[in-house]
Amino acid sequence: MLFMVKMDVNIPAEFDAEKATQLKFVEKNRFQELQRSGKWRHIWRVVGQYANVSIFDVESNAELHDLLVTLPLYPFMTVTVAPLCRHPSSIYEDDR
Numbered sequence: 001m002l003f004m005v006k007m008d009v010n011i012p013a014e015f016d017a018e019k020a021t022q023l024k025f026v027e028k029n030r031f032q033e034l035q036r037s038g039k040w041r042h043i044w045r046v047v048g049q050y051a052n053v054s055i056f057d058v059e060s061n062a063e064l065h066d067l068l069v070t071l072p073l074y075p076f077m078t079v080t081v082a083p084l085c086r087h088p089s090s091i092y093e094d095d096r
């Protein structure tokens, strides 16, 4: 199942800078692990925002939920999810 996920990140200015750096490092490692697994297919920075738009390929709503809520930066994120399906005009047979 494919999902578009927008993550808006808001780390408060008063949050400890070293802890924020550490959280971003752990987040990056977790992201790259999920990217290698094929579950986090794409990530794009939204220009001018501390936000990303990502495409996830997971087995279920519950899997996506568990994956999102365990992200290190999740406590600082506003997450928006939209389910996706193949567009009938796509020329790519493997879109799903």
Ligand SMILES: O=C(O)CC1=CCC(=O)O1
Pocket: 007, 009, 027, 028, 029, 031, 050, 051, 052, 073
């Ligand atoms: O920087 C972000 O958009 C938050 C984030 C998600 C995965 C990652 O490495 O950073």
